[in-house]
Structure formats: C-alpha cells, structure tokens
Amino acid sequence: MLYTEVPSYYTWNSKNKSFELRKQGKSGDGKPTIFKYTTIGRIYTIQPNKHEFFFLRLLLVNVPGPTSFDYVRTVSGTIYDTYRIAFQALSLLENDQQWDNCINDACETSILSQICALFGIILSTCSPSVPTE
Structure with missing residues (x-):
C-alpha cells in the first residue's frame, strides 16, 4: 500500500x-x-528547494509499504545516504545528461562568458540533480 x-x-x-x-x-x-x-x-506540499523533505515526500508516494525512514531509502537491498540518491536509484529522477550535452555544445560554439552565463542559468533555473559534478 x-x-x-x-x-x-x-x-x-x-x-x-x-x-x-x-x-x-x-x-x-x-x-x-x-x-x-x-x-x-x-499530504503536505513541500517546496523543491527543501531537497531532502521534497524527495522523502516523493518516495512516500512511490514506494509501497514504507515502514521506516531506512526502508524508504533502501533500493535493491542498498540503504542510500540521502532520499535524493535513493530516488535517483529508483530511476524516478532525470539525470543531468541534457545539461552536460548543453554545456558541451556551448563549449564548441560559444565564448567563455556565454558558457559561464549558461552554467549560471542551468544552476539557478533548471535544478540539476547533481550540480557539483
């Protein structure tokens, strides 16, 4: 359930x-x-910028039979450190491939200031799943 x-x-x-x-x-x-x-x-609405709460809520509506917080973070027998990583492991979250492709294309056709501006736009408006990579 x-x-x-x-x-x-x-x-x-x-x-x-x-x-x-x-x-x-x-x-x-x-x-x-x-x-x-x-x-x-x-079930309360959570703002996406409250990352862990937001992904916990998403897991609760996608994982049947949650019995504990560890259970919700468990995917295929592995307990993940964060709800976001567990959500990604369930393949319920898009990866950042489209942003990587976008930056790579820009690197071939744009100057440095444009690439930096594009990176800032992606960070501030597109919510990349792992912005540090």
Whole structure:
C-alpha cells in the first residue's frame, strides 16, 4: 500500500494515537473484514528547494509499504545516504545528461562568458540533480 492509500483503509484514533482499520465502506481487496472508503487524504506540499523533505515526500508516494525512514531509502537491498540518491536509484529522477550535452555544445560554439552565463542559468533555473559534478 502506498502512503497516499492509507486513509482509504485506516482512520486515525487520536485518543490512542494509532491507525485503526475502517469499520465501514466497501469490502476491499476481496476480504470481508477489510473496508475501503473513498476519501481524500492529506499530504503536505513541500517546496523543491527543501531537497531532502521534497524527495522523502516523493518516495512516500512511490514506494509501497514504507515502514521506516531506512526502508524508504533502501533500493535493491542498498540503504542510500540521502532520499535524493535513493530516488535517483529508483530511476524516478532525470539525470543531468541534457545539461552536460548543453554545456558541451556551448563549449564548441560559444565564448567563455556565454558558457559561464549558461552554467549560471542551468544552476539557478533548471535544478540539476547533481550540480557539483
């Protein structure tokens, strides 16, 4: 189950501070004791410049059955140091190849000041995934 699907099957019990299975709705997944209710859950918006929070949120909506923060950062048995790197390992994030190609083309046809300006534009507006490489 994805993080965004939890409200369909569970409700929050504020007294016990825990999730409980829904007691009404449609019978879900072919099991008569599990109910699914059409509901809108809430997951907060995160600004892309808050990198780790942003990629954690993206992983939560793409990785089924998250049980811990380490689990979310684990891809093919490897626990990655950051959420961004885990997101890249899942091939859910574009790589920087298009920016590398753009700079290489500019190096063949442009003067240094134009290349520097292009690099600044890429850094400030295009959000390269690994700007230091």
